[in-house]
Amino acid sequence: xxxxxxxSPVAATTGRLLRRLVAYGSLALFGLLVAVPLVYFxxxxxxxxxxxxxxxxxxxxxxxxxxxxxxxxxxxxxxxxAGHSLFLGLSNTILTVATSAMAGFAFARINVRxxxxxxxxxxxxxxxxxxxxxxxxxxxxxxxxLTGTWWPWILWGLAASPFFVFMFRQFFAGFPRELEDxxxxxxxxxxxxxxxxxxxxxxxxxxxxxxxxxxxxxxDYVNPxxxxxxxxxxxxxxxxxxxxxxxxxxxxxxxxxxxMLYVLPLVIAFFLGQRHILEGVVTSGLKG
Amino acid sequence: xxxxxQAEGQRGARWRKSARGRKSARxxxxxxxxxxxxxxxxxxxxxLSVVPLCIGFFTSLTNYDGFDPADSKFVGLDxxxxxxxxxxxxxxxxxxxxxxxxxxxxxxxVTFCMALVLNQKGIKGRGFLRTLYxxxxxxxxxxxxxxxxxxxxxxxxxxxxxxxxFRPGTAIPFMSQYALQxxxxxxxWTGLGSGMVIFLAGLQDIPEELIEAAQIDGANxxxxxxxxxxxxxxxxxxxxxxxxxxxxxxxLVLPMLLAPGQxxxxxxxxxxxxxxxxxxxxxxxxxxxxxxxxxxxxxxxIVIMAxxxxxxxxxxxxxxxxxxxxxxxxx
Numbered sequence: 001x002x003x004x005x006x007x008s009p010v011a012a013t014t015g016r017l018l019r020r021l022v023a024y025g026s027l028a029l030f031g032l033l034v035a036v037p038l039v040y041f042x043x044x045x046x047x048x049x050x051x052x053x054x055x056x057x058x059x060x061x062x063x064x065x066x067x068x069x070x071x072x073x074x075x076x077x078x079x080x081x082a083g084h085s086l087f088l089g090l091s092n093t094i095l096t097v098a099t100s101a102m103a104g105f106a107f108a109r110i111n112v113r114x115x116x117x118x119x120x121x122x123x124x125x126x127x128x129x130x131x132x133x134x135x136x137x138x139x140x141x142x143x144x145x146l147t148g149t150w151w152p153w154i155l156w157g158l159a160a161s162p163f164f165v166f167m168f169r170q171f172f173a174g175f176p177r178e179l180e181d182x183x184x185x186x187x188x189x190x191x192x193x194x195x196x197x198x199x200x201x202x203x204x205x206x207x208x209x210x211x212x213x214x215x216x217x218x219x220d221y222v223n224p225x226x227x228x229x230x231x232x233x234x235x236x237x238x239x240x241x242x243x244x245x246x247x248x249x250x251x252x253x254x255x256x257x258x259x260m261l262y263v264l265p266l267v268i269a270f271f272l273g274q275r276h277i278l279e280g281v282v283t284s285g286l287k288g
Numbered sequence: 289x290x291x292x293x294q295a296e297g298q299r300g301a302r303w304r305k306s307a308r309g310r311k312s313a314r315x316x317x318x319x320x321x322x323x324x325x326x327x328x329x330x331x332x333x334x335x336l337s338v339v340p341l342c343i344g345f346f347t348s349l350t351n352y353d354g355f356d357p358a359d360s361k362f363v364g365l366d367x368x369x370x371x372x373x374x375x376x377x378x379x380x381x382x383x384x385x386x387x388x389x390x391x392x393x394x395x396x397x398v399t400f401c402m403a404l405v406l407n408q409k410g411i412k413g414r415g416f417l418r419t420l421y422x423x424x425x426x427x428x429x430x431x432x433x434x435x436x437x438x439x440x441x442x443x444x445x446x447x448x449x450x451x452x453x454f455r456p457g458t459a460i461p462f463m464s465q466y467a468l469q470x471x472x473x474x475x476x477w478t479g480l481g482s483g484m485v486i487f488l489a490g491l492q493d494i495p496e497e498l499i500e501a502a503q504i505d506g507a508n509x510x511x512x513x514x515x516x517x518x519x520x521x522x523x524x525x526x527x528x529x530x531x532x533x534x535x536x537x538x539x540l541v542l543p544m545l546l547a548p549g550q551x552x553x554x555x556x557x558x559x560x561x562x563x564x565x566x567x568x569x570x571x572x573x574x575x576x577x578x579x580x581x582x583x584x585x586x587x588x589x590i591v592i593m594a595x596x597x598x599x600x601x602x603x604x605x606x607x608x609x610x611x612x613x614x615x616x617x618x619x
Contacts, residue, residue: 023405027417030402034421034480040446041435052438055459056449099328106325110318118326121333127530127596131538131565132589133337135572135582136344142354159332190321219428222541225553226573236430240545256434263431270426274419281482282489 045069045256052253071251072258076242078235082262085234088153088224089217095157096164097209101202103160104168105194109180119169125162138226148229153217164209167280171205172198208280211273215266235262348583353576360579367583377584379559380567381591383468387563388536391472395532396525398476399483404517406484407491418488422481429478433545436474437463463546467560471542483528490524491517522607530599537592540565564588 040059044052045068047061072078107119141147146155175198183193199206224234239258243251270277323330348367352360371377402421406414424432439446442461452458462470494517502516543566547557555570557563568588572581 020410023408023411026401026405027411030480031417031420033477034424037435037439037477038423038427040439041431044438052444055443056452057444057446058449059446099332103326103329106322110322110325112319112322115322118330125333125337127534129534129538129589129592131540131568132344132585133340135569135585136340136347137336138572139347139352139354139578140340140343143357155332155336158328159336160329162329165329190318190325194325215426215428219430221428221430221545236428239430252438256438259431259434263427266426266428267423270423271419274422278418278422278485281485 041256042260044253045260047253049251049253065253068254068257069261071254072243072261075251075254076238078258078261081233081235081238081242084232085218085236085262088150088234089214091150092153092157092217093210093213095154096161096213097206099158099160100164100209101168101199101206102194103165105172105198107165107169108172109175109193109198110190122162122165122169126166134222134226141227147227148232150228150232152223152227161213164213167209168202168205171202175201204276205280207273208276211269211277212280215269218266344582345586347578348580348586350579352578354572354578363579367580368587370580371584371587376562376567377564380562380564383560383562384537384539384564387468387471387539387561388533390468391475392529392532392536394472395476395479395483396528399480399528400487400521400525402480402484403487403491404513406488418485421484424478425481427478429541430545432474432478433542436470436477437546440470464548464558465560467543467546467558469560471539471546471561474542474546475539486524486528487521490521494520519608523609526599526603526607530596533595533599534592537588537595538565539563540569 043060046064046066047068048063048065051058051061051063103122107115107122137152138147141152146152179197180193183197188196218234219236220234221236224237228234228237230238239255239262243255243258245251349362349364350360351363351366405411406417411417427435438444440462442448442459442463445462447462448458448460451460460466498516498520499512502512507515540563543557543561543563544554546561547554549556553573555566555574557566564584565588568581568584571577571584
């Protein structure tokens with residue numbers, strides 16, 4: 001404050017201007033670092049293969065080739081594999097959101113003695129590394145002949161996700177007590193209260209959990225790679241191996257077109273729901 | 289009269305008793321509904337976490353090869369001692385330590401700086417930039433790796449093309465010769481948004497009065513940052529540090545996808561990005577050494593837990609919980 005009174009107003013304005021310039025400059029730089037790879041991905045998916053294979057490469061294609069996209073969806077049954085991803089994403093997500101919301105409601109609104117102890121398990125599961133579980137699960141599922149089937153995704157969905165249980169609990173804990181009392185006076189049991197009072201008021205969290213979980217399953221590579229076989233695997237795995245020329249060479253630009261079609265639905269869904277999603281990410285991340 | 293009183297007393301007692309009965313019945317109903325609500329999660333926790341943990345540990349004490357458990361032998365701690373004479377294990381562990389040591393601080397510093405810049409007063413287009421920076425975090429990992437493959441490729445990559453403007457003929461094999469560095473850049477790019485969003489929310493939660501009070505006391509921008517912003521943000525930095533370390537140690541998918549030869553499953557990454565998880569998973573999926581693989585995972589689990597505990601121990605020297613604000617707090 002005192003320093004500022006001694007400097008001339010001109011110096012103060014130039015100082016502020018300089019700071020503004022540095023701020024916008026660095027923000028623009030970050031923006032470029034984020035955007036340039038994305039744009040390069042898009043334009044390269046339109047390049048003819050021989051143009052991609054010239055040295056040094058050019059940023060934009062000289063001849064645009066939308067046929068890459070046609071090849072991408074016909075070289076293997078693209079939409080069938082997209083259907084696998086969609087089915088696993090939807091079934092796992094519907095189950096996960098339902099079971100997580102139920103558990104979150106119980107932890108937030110039903111007070112029983114063991115509640116806090118059980119909730120520490122949820123917190124612990126957020127931190128305990130999942131790696132010790134994945135391979136033993138693989139061993140068990142392999143013994144039960146469930147590898148190569150979609151059952152693991154159903155079972156994972158039924159088992160809820162500690163992350164979303166936590167998110168729902170945080171949200172439901174903020175509901176006013178009167179809402180519950182009123183429902184109880186009207187003769188609602190906990191199930192009616194949950195279904196008719198809490199769920200209809202939880203649409204933003206449900207939407208966030210839905211999109212985040214769906215994006216997780218749709219984007220997952222390791223689980224389908226380890227647990228499924230070529231005939232029923234997801235798009236994420238098939239994209240890696242599905243685009244070979246008759247001579248066994250990888251057709252990079254067609255892979256990129258296929259990958260673009262695989263990425264785009266998520267990015268669009270994100271833009272549609274971005275305000276809720278970012279808030280959801282923040283609450284679930286921060287309040288941990 | 290006395291008789292009457294007695295009757296009254298009896299009635300009262302009966303009433304009280306039935307009230308208690310009603311209450312306990314209600315408590316019982318509440319307990320039942322609580323467990324019904326959490327039943328799916330609890331069952332899943334037991335069957336898909338506790339049981340696998342036990343089976344995994346038991347497997348690590350045997351030489352199970354994935355076929356018939358009846359053929360496998362109990363070998364005690366052999367798999368664990370074997371790890372200590374496994375050169376590849378030490379290579380992968382040192383690569384993983386280096387990876388965590390580079391990547392976690394880099395991610396924390398960059399995302400924190402971005403959030404600071406974005407949080408400055410009067411920045412226009414904050415909402416748009418926040419969304420833009422988050423896009424890489426929403427792109428599935430397979431897409432992310434393809435984006436970076438066409439940038440980092442040694443012959444046809446964009447980065448070498450840019451460098452060859454200044455030094456014609458450059459063809460640096462980034463993905464093999466600088467595998468770990470390439471991995472860091474990619475991980476940073478995907479993690480930018482998710483890290484920045486958390487820090488930005490934390491910064492926006494700092495009460496305005498606190499900043500104004502410091503300014504009235506004559507704090508300049510640097511002092512304000514050093515004595516107000518940074519201390520308030522330490523619980524969030526701590527939380528991000530723990531999460532970042534845990535996920536760095538478990539990194540598997542990036543080296544797998546970036547390794548040459550996807551058809552073979554990506555189990556042969558170059559030496560630079562031969563991370564611990566790759567080594568552990570290779571034991572099972574290439575050599576069918578179920579016991580050794582699970583033993584390696586248990587060792588990593590112990591390393592992660594020990595490290596997390598150490599970080600928690602340091603917390604009291606640099607994490608400020610006195611300035612508890614909503615959203616902060618111990619995880």
